[in-house]
Amino acid sequence: MNEIPGDLKFMKSHEWARVEDDGTVTIGISDHAQGLLGDLVYVELPNVGDTLEVGAGCAVVESVKAASDVYAPVAGEVIKVNSALSDKPETINEDAYGDGWIVVVRPSNLQEDMENLLDPDAYAEQLDNEDD
Amino acid sequence: MSKQTVLNATHRALGAKMVDFGGWDMPISYGSQIEEHHAVRRDAGMFDVSHMTVVDLEGERVRDFLRQLVANSVDKLKTPGKALYTCMLNADGGVIDDLIIYSRADGAFRLVVNAATRDKDLAWIGREAAPFAVQVRERPELSIIAVQGPNARAKVQGLLSPELAAKAAKIGKFVACEGDGLFIGRTGYTGEDGYEIIVPQEQAVEFWNRLQAAGVTPAGLGARDTLRLEAGMNLYGQDMDETVSPYEAALAWTVALDEGRDFTGRSALEQQKAAGVPRTMIGLVMDEKGVLRHGQRVVTANGDGEILSGTFSPTLGKAIAFARVPAGDPGAVQVDIRGKLVPVRVVSFPFVRDGKACDGV
Structure with a gap:
């Protein structure tokens, strides 16, 4: 079981969000999610400048087995996408909480959106329940 | 359970x-x-493919029975040990299952059929075998x-x-x-x-x-x-089923219209052949990034079809698929991926054989 970094917050649907020092938010999918999907072979990224709403699809990750939507944990404008993933989608399998980040947004409703997310303990508890 | x-x-x-x-x-x-x-x-x-069903057949008339049961000809099995890939059809020419038949010593035969179709296969084989007094034994x-x-x-x-x-x-x-x-x-x-x-x-x-x-x-x-x-091999339930004839599933090579052998589904296949097979199964390769998936809409010059089996090919590093489309030259083909029409190439299959990409793929 991989350690879940303490500075992340999670959606039930396995996306993570991290508030950076400059106030932007980095978004990815959890290590648990990449494990469920298996070997990733394609990531469809949004465009820089796209506006995201909470819970709306912001990317698609595809493994050999299945395609899965990535939902935005916070609202805001996309200011950076991890274009390295288009050649190396497996980076998400290798480092879901680090080099496998997907997008960075400039949040429009940061405090409220973050409060609605799960902290690492609550997310870990959800995973335990899923395993039952 | x-x-x-x-x-x-x-x-x-x-x-x-x-x-x-x-x-x-x-x-x-x-x-x-x-x-x-x-x-x-x-x-x-x-x-481990132990979920697949092994069925042994014995009886004096077992060869006659198999001549009727399947669309390929067991007369190709001239020596013990030879194997035959074939479809078992219903009277309409639809595929009940695909299977391998092995000939064994003493005129016995062994079938290996799919796991998901076990119950209906055993029921069908048992019913068809009765008039031939063939002993059907699951193993x-x-x-x-x-x-x-x-x-x-x-x-x-x-x-x-x-x-x-x-x-x-x-x-x-x-x-x-x-x-x-x-x-x-x-x-x-x-x-x-x-x-x-x-x-x-x-x-x-x-x-x-x-x-x-x-x-x-x-x-x-x-x-x-x-x-x-x-390898260009069909998966039952995804690439063909009882609503599809072998001709519509790129399995014409497994149908033997040898003289005087009245296998189940033969007349339906002959009618379909005479009238023109309405649909065909083609191979697709996508050079753009992404993955072809079962159920995606396929746009051709003759109308829409759909992806049957689709996946990311680890050997080729790109997506490949089987699609069933209206018969005839499909022209430039596109696949609808989440609302976007993506161009794909029509290729013959297998896509890969003995470790290497096949020509044209």
């Missing part, structure tokens, strides 16, 4: 991710599905391990008695031999050389462990699916 093969605990001990497949609890992968795929293409991998006490890859045969032979190893080394493709309680067919579902080995279930775990010790990589149903699609 899903059914388990005798290797279930072995898979779990190896850390396999398990899924339901046709009512069976089966390993989809043990780690990286793509690495398992490459292990089969480059070296040797093994699959649930047998396990099947497929060992596939360029080094598969050598690794298996190293574990057999000298006599059986010599026999197994000699058999040609699509031929089986037997000995020491093992049934060894040089068949498979990956596009690589190798064996499918039917082994008494009380010996299966030990045999699996010996294969692993000999350097054969355990591989799950995930890799099996990408390997068979690269």
Whole structure:
């Protein structure tokens, strides 16, 4: 079981969000999610400048087995996408909480959106329940 | 409660991710599905396919029975050990299942049919066999391990008695031999050389462990699916079913319209052939990034079709698929992926054979 970094917050649907020092938010999918999907072979990224709403699809990750939507944990404008993933989608399998980040947004409703997310303990508890 | 093969605990001990497949609890992968795929293409991998159903047929008129039961001709099986891939059709020419028939000594035959269709297959075969007084015996006490890859045969032979190893080394493709309680067919579902080995279930775990010790990589149903699609092989239920004739599933090569053999579905196939087969199955390759998936809409010059089997091909590094589309020259073909029309190329298949991309793919 991989350690879940303490500075992340999670959606039930396995996306993570991290508030950076400059106030932007980095978004990815959890290590648990990449494990469920298996070997990733394609990531469809949004465009820089796209506006995201909470819970709306912001990317698609595809493994050999299945395609899965990535939902935005916070609202805001996309200011950076991890274009390295288009050649190396497996980076998400290798480092879901680090080099496998997907997008960075400039949040429009940061405090409220973050409060609605799960902290690492609550997310870990959800995973335990899923395993039952 | 899903059914388990005798290797279930072995898979779990190896850390396999398990899924339901046709009512069976089966390993989809043990780690990286793509690495398992490459292990089969480059070296040797093994699959527990004990969920598949082995059926033995005996009786004086068993050959006559098989002449009626299946669309390919068992008269091609002239010597014991020879194997035949065929479809079993209903009266409308729809595919009830695809299967392999092995001829055995003393005029007996062995069928291997799909797991998901077991119940209806056994019911159909039993009913059709009755007038021929053929004895139909399912063999649930047998396990099947497929060992596939360029080094598969050598690794298996190293574990057999000298006599059986010599026999197994000699058999040609699509031929089986037997000995020491093992049934060894040089068949498979990956596009690589190798064996499918039917082994008494009380010996299966030990045999699996010996294969692993000999350097054969355990591989799950995930890799099996990408390997068979690269090899241009159909999956029952996805690429064909009872609403589809062999002609619409790129299986014309398995239909023998030999003279005087009135197999079930023959007249329907002849009518379809005379009237023109309305749909055809084609191979697709997508050069753009992304993955082709079952159910996606396929746009052709003659109207829409759909993706049957679609996946990411680990050998080619791009998406491949089978699609069923209206007959005729499809022109420039596009696939609807999440609302975006993406161009694809129509190619002949197999896509990959013996470890390499086929010409034109």
